[in-house]
Amino acid sequence: MADVAPRPAPRAPLAGRPPKAEKEKERTSGTLVIGLGRFGSAIALTLERLGHDVLAAERSADIVAQFTGRFPLVEADCTNPEALVQLGVHDFPVAVVGVGTSLEASVLIAGNLVDLGVPQIWAKAISAEHSRILRRIGVHHVVLPEADAGNRVAHLVSGKLLDYIEVEDDFTIVKMRPPRETQGFTLEQSQIRKRYGVTVIGVKPPGEDFVYATPDTRISANDILIVSGSADLLERFAARP
Incomplete structure (x- = not known):
């Protein structure tokens, strides 16, 4: 028998077997979060706040006690595949492995989820290895929170960028102030894409709503630009005076 000890939860569906229609809903919207460290608990709390169905699993009784009543959770050792089956892992389209301090536990849990055919698996990693x-x-998706945060902050503190999001394959989106040479001109006049190889997605004038950019969009000194492109080209564009 797997080591699964249910804890009180505010939602009734955790007690007993939900009807078929409810199980189908969970299959399209539920997320199983395994491990309630800083990474996993932040995900579970945010999903709950946004109104998503979430079930968290944590092997430490002390940690489970800290979060009881804040979102549905159980005490379980998910390195045991039988525990995942008892949790109803097949009802979840998405699972997140928040365990990072124990490499062995992380790999075992992730491997169990792969073997059980979870459609989308996200996992925290603490190193490139x-x-x-x-x-x-x-x-399917591996996250290195410390490395990603360090990379983002390095770009922010070293230049004029206000925000920095690296999507993948060197495609990046930044928030920045417009260089002087673009101020007072439309995007068609300034030819930003042709001259710098980056694309202005939208503009946020002060006190006004965000607007998607068109060739006729005129940039002012106090605007905030949302720009996409490769990281190197964005850095060069943002470095313009």
């Missing part, structure tokens, strides 16, 4: 192992066993 950890990330490589998770990808090799079939995890």
Whole structure:
């Protein structure tokens, strides 16, 4: 018998077997979060606040006690595949492995989820080697929170960028102030894409709503630009006076 000890939860569906229609709804919208460290608990709390169905699993009784009543959760050792089956893992289209301090536990849990056919698996990694192992066993999305945060902050503190989001394959989106040479001109006049290889997605004038950019969009000194492109080209564009 797997080590699964249910804890009180504010939602009734956790007690007993939900009807078929409800199980189908969970299959399209529910998220199983495994591990309630800083990463996993932040995900579970945010999903709950946004109104998504979430079930969290944590092996530490002390940590479970800290979060009881804040979102549905159970005490379970998910390195055991039988525990995942008892939790109803097949009812969840998305699972998040928030365990990072124990490489062995992280890999075992992720491997169990892969073997059980979870459609989307997200997992936290604490190193490049950890990330490589998770990808090799079939995890769909690997997150390195510390490395990603460090990379983002480095771009912000070293230049004029207000925000920085690296999507993938060197495609990046930034929030920035417009260089002087673009101020007072429309996008068609300034030819930003042709001259710098980046694309202005939208403009946020002070005190006004965000607007998607068109060739006729005129940029002013106090605007905030949302710009996409490769990281190197964006850095060069943002470095313009």
